[in-house]
Amino acid sequence: MAMLKKIFEPIYDFFDQRFKFGNVISSGEIAIQVGIDMDSTTTSDLFHMANIVGENGTVIGIEPSPINIERVDKVKDKYQAKIVLVQKATYSEKGEMTMQFGTKAQWNRLDNIPGERVDEKFKDERIPIEMDTIDNILTELNIPLKEISHINLTNNGAEFETLRGMKNLIQNAENLSIYAIAGRPGELGRVNGEADHTAIINLLKEMGLKVKFQRFSEKFWSGFVKSRLILGILKGRWNFGQQTPGVVMAKKGNKSFSIFESYN
Numbered sequence: 001m002a003m004l005k006k007i008f009e010p011i012y013d014f015f016d017q018r019f020k021f022g023n024v025i026s027s028g029e030i031a032i033q034v035g036i037d038m039d040s041t042t043t044s045d046l047f048h049m050a051n052i053v054g055e056n057g058t059v060i061g062i063e064p065s066p067i068n069i070e071r072v073d074k075v076k077d078k079y080q081a082k083i084v085l086v087q088k089a090t091y092s093e094k095g096e097m098t099m100q101f102g103t104k105a106q107w108n109r110l111d112n113i114p115g116e117r118v119d120e121k122f123k124d125e126r127i128p129i130e131m132d133t134i135d136n137i138l139t140e141l142n143i144p145l146k147e148i149s150h151i152n153l154t155n156n157g158a159e160f161e162t163l164r165g166m167k168n169l170i171q172n173a174e175n176l177s178i179y180a181i182a183g184r185p186g187e188l189g190r191v192n193g194e195a196d197h198t199a200i201i202n203l204l205k206e207m208g209l210k211v212k213f214q215r216f217s218e219k220f221w222s223g224f225v226k227s228r229l230i231l232g233i234l235k236g237r238w239n240f241g242q243q244t245p246g247v248v249m250a251k252k253g254n255k256s257f258s259i260f261e262s263y264n
Contacts, residue, residue: 017048023258024150024177025049028056032148034090034134034162035155036063037105038071045152046072047079055080062137064089064099064129065108084141089131090155092164101125113157115188133165145172153180157188159248160200170207175253178204183215183246197248204250212257215246 025031031053033046050059059081063069069087076083089097089110098111101123109115111126138145148169153159159180170176182197183189191199197213204211251257 021049021052025052027054029053029149030058030147032060032151034062034153036061036068038068050079050081050083053081058082060084062086062090068105086137089129090134090162091131092161094132097129097131098126099129109156115186135166135168145169146174148173150177160191160196163203175255177255178250180248182248200248209250209252211250213246213248216244
């Protein structure tokens, strides 16, 4: 099994980053990752994007957990791209909040984000964190908004409020694509009483973007290959008949949707 993993993992990683980001970012561009999953450097979206933008590109990683920031900082020099780290949570306003740690980074959650707190997914540990808007963060970094190419939002239920705090970016970016995870089950997947993907779609359309939403199960790479074929063969989890979360994809300028675009 270890030998098979060594052989197939680089192949899997290559296709994973290309299906996720190959249609939205290119060499030399600026991309933003909000929420960093550091369970594995090979599967982290931050490093997928760093591989694509290359030595002339920049990836900005925004993450409230000091643990994840430290993990990225230790390995970021292995990548040719310039990686800029910001230890903050993102929201629609500037302020302070507490964050509860999950047993995995993907379950870390701000205390102002609703949703069930399943005991086995959360630790009895909270820390105070600073939260800010994307617009404020980019202003502080002196990043030219018109040059931002892609922003990837995977911040555990705070996607809608984060989008509300980046109106200046959306207005001024010339060619922009956005991925925002949405459609999670329960209260975590709702905004003011409606499905979060519906709220996000309406918000982005009001800002003039082209928008569509697809659940992971509806996509070939993330649905059939990753969620069914790979997990089925390796772990016996075939996931048939289960409703999965998905991704809201939004485009502006010369960015367009592709049938090869997939995400998970």
